[in-house]
Amino acid sequence: MSCWQTVQDYGLRAIGIGERLLPREGFDLCQQFTLIGSGLIWNVYFGLLALLAGFFIANAVALCKASSNPWIRKPAEWFVLVFRGSPLFIQFFLAYFIFLRIKQAGYMPWLTSAQAGALVVLVLNTAAYSGEIFFGALRTVPRGEVEAADAYGFTGWKRFVSIVWPTTMRLAWPAYTNEAIFLFHATTLVFFSGFPTWRQQGDALYYANYFADKTFNPFIPYPIVAFYFILLTLALIGTFGLVNRRLNRHLPQERRTRLKFRPNIIR
């Protein structure tokens, strides 16, 4: 079987297109690269959607946390505390059993599937982490900028949208890039937690684990996963770097913050 044939059979296996059975013999490099790569589709799906939805919720959380009204502030603080203080792995399990209860009560049965339920957990999780990052950045917006905005007659919503928020984003961006990378790494947990894998349609690590179990040789599939994830990380840093360039475009050259490949491990 040629490699191109393998790609046709298994290239989209993770989303249910192509050969139904997973390969049972051979396990050559081509098969492993193809199948693990097809699993990566799910990692990108979870990562991108969670990042997108999480970004908006995180902004709301940060604003609520900065609110002076305790009825708005307290829930946001608790939300951040719970999601940042407990392991994502436990959150997945807990969420799955909660969704199972909801399903048994007859509502929203689709929530128990990994593709929807795990996504909800990831969105909330990243919202809490990035909400904390944005909140921290919101506190460090230079006073002078806000005073200048006041002097120019900006008030309320207009002041927030055109002065405070862009600066918040600029300050938060390096840490947020780091969070995005961690979020993509966290997507590998989905198929190892409570959520069932439907028809063996798993993510990259799921297939790597499959190969390692079958061949008793961890030295090929896991480095392939590592290779794919390093590519993914580089792509993320590239994209976020572009946004960073745009956010910093008004600053003189030497005051611009640059994104580095070796980000902090803070999450």
Next chain:
Amino acid sequence: MACYLTTGKHFGFYWSFVTVLVLLAVTAPTALLFGFGGASAARSQFLPIRWFGTIYISIVRGVPDIAFFLFFVIALDQGFEFLRHQYLCPDWTDRIWQGNDFVVCSAAKLPLGNAPQWVHEVYGFFLAVLTFAIVFGAFAANVLHGAMQAVPRGQIETAEAYGMTRRQAFWHVLVPQMWIYALPGLSNLWMLLIKATPLLFLLGVEDIVYWARELGGTKQARFSDYPHGDWRLWYFLALLVFYLAFTRLSEVVLSRITRRLSHGQATIGATA
């Protein structure tokens, strides 16, 4: 209810909390040691060692830690068995990797096939600790490397001016001063480590996640004195509360240590 919570299986559940705490207590210093080694290696003057240190630090950054956990458990196991095989059975002629099988002579098996159950468990736990230490050692190396860079250059120059050798300057000037720079990163790492402990479940250790699934599952009246429905939700809720309390406690303790350590240091923390 009191009877239900004190069945033998529940003691297994409580015992697994101890397992988690022991794992944390053993892993944290080991990982710190690995990290220290990695960070010093990355500063070495000898090029291959420096490469090794730099690669060790940077590779863990780009790749999900779960991939490493799954990888190292098998890889370490095979590595140990391979070494023992070379040592114990030198006249073995077959290949070790036969197609899709990994075969070593029975004397080299780890743990030995006839070993009691607890040896298997301890060995599994040992592999888990080593895996955690390697992965978190790389994170710690990242932090410590940054901390070593953060110690003001003038301090080292002064040490050299006093005629200290590189080694003396490293041990007597750099190492005592770097901790305060490393502390924020290390506290963060401790939090990450706490939150990584449920992954023990994936490494095949009977940890709290394992027991919560086991005990919470539906029990029929035929097999258990205490039949109940699906209680896994409540068991995992208990785990969540446990972790929340644990991370909160760590946060408080760590902020105290930070305050203590920043005493008399020329950082913002000390003056504030």
